[in-house]
Amino acid sequence: MQAYHHGEIVPQAHSVWLFIDSQTVGGIESHVFNLALALHQRGHAVCVVFWKAYIKPHPMLSQLEQAQVPWLILDGAIASLLHAVNNFSPRLVHSHGYKASLVGRVLRCIKPIKLVSSYHAGEISQGRLACYDWLDRNTACLSQARIAISRDIAKRVAASSMIVNNFVQVPPFVSTLKSRRHKRRLTIGFVGRLTEVKGPDRFYQLAKAMPELNFVVFGEGALLPSDEHKNLSNLRLRGKQNSMDTCWQELDLLCMPSRNEGLPLASLEAMSRGIPVIATNVGALSELIKHQQNGFILEGFEVEQWRKVIKRWQQNADFQYQLAKQARQTIIERYSPEAIIPQFEKVYSQLA
Structure with missing residues (x-):
């Protein structure tokens, strides 16, 4: 053999x-x-x-x-x-x-x-x-x-x-940065394994608290939405993707409510495409994300606190654009x- x-x-x-x-x-x-x-x-x-x-x-x-x-x-x-x-x-x-x-x-x-x-x-x-x-x-x-x-x-x-x-490899051009400023309904994404450490349960809570936004999950695992969340009209589960290349364009913000982390590659991939990240302050994420400059970094998870931060981002198109532009620049300078x-x-x- x-x-x-x-x-x-x-x-x-x-x-x-x-x-x-x-x-x-x-x-x-x-x-x-x-x-x-x-x-x-x-x-x-x-x-x-x-x-x-x-x-x-x-x-x-x-x-x-x-x-x-x-x-x-x-x-x-x-x-x-x-x-x-x-x-x-x-x-x-x-x-x-x-x-x-x-x-x-x-x-x-x-x-x-x-x-x-x-x-x-x-x-x-x-x-x-x-x-x-x-x-x-x-x-x-x-x-x-x-x-x-x-x-x-x-x-x-x-x-x-x-x-x-x-x-990560940095895409040569991001054509969607300016077009996002005129979207009527924004989409927040979760990318990763559906396990307790990654915090998808927290993502489902946010979806329930913010029905005016779309929430989409890319990943598989045991921690699926409970009865309280599985029928939410604004929450979609897309399953595990062999490649996220064509999926990133759907997202305006990446949510990482993890309980523990290193430096997740998904955060870099998102930011390289001008998609800011909102995350818990775990692992090396605080070295990547500067609060309200290129994303959002929060201590722990409390639904109302996260909802307020996302709401401010949602209501200010210029803030969205500047955050997205700086997120991409961070990757070019330090994570390329x-x-x-x-x-x-x-x-x-x-x-x-």
Whole structure:
């Protein structure tokens, strides 16, 4: 049985490997794709390596093919990874997520690879995942370099970590900024997993409190609207999207009432398109959002407080426009590939 397979583009020797175990698209996967694309565009040999194939083809594969970025899928065994490493001699392996990081450290016990591990998750895991998360954080010293996307996440890693912000590709032009000033009915969005930590229950409460606005949910999970909220005429559930590219244009404001966070990629993607974010002050969101300058950052969640802030935004078209323009500018200056990729390049060059 073949130990691995790749796409039409054969990975180059001495590439940077972005190593991940995944079967769907989320924040980590979007980060890996953005990183692969940015490195490729800056002339680096790069390959996205998946631990194993699942029942359905990974949605990222078509994106990578379109961007001319090589990919490699292993068979879920250390022997497969070792075989691929021996054949392609990667420059270094950059792992994302607890499983890829733990597997990479096991490989380092067999073969002296250069290993970088990134820490993305801001929420505290539960059950079996909590054990894996603890093991990942407490064996971090076995990776030669560690990267965290926020100070809070770095504090939980049992080895010194470099803090590197999440980043996104910035759309070249946003034609909807001015057109939003004349919309009669504005739309507020929620993008993410429907779990307690992300706070969709709070989003449903806002929808009930503000019937004059549209509320739309992009995501899936167990925390669906209760009987009190499921029949609201202004609340729609659109399900999980493999790509949000065509959905962002529907939104005027992104709502992130999370109970815990790192630096969510959805906030950067929204702001890069001129969509401000209203969020709870958790994780690194207060470093991204400056209250009433490029979005709204609030302590805790109280429906009436949030309703008043959104109402003020809703009633002032000029305020909406200025907030949207500054949100986009924040991403260009601090969270774009041009601002962030040199930090990854520095980590890689120090290992090389």
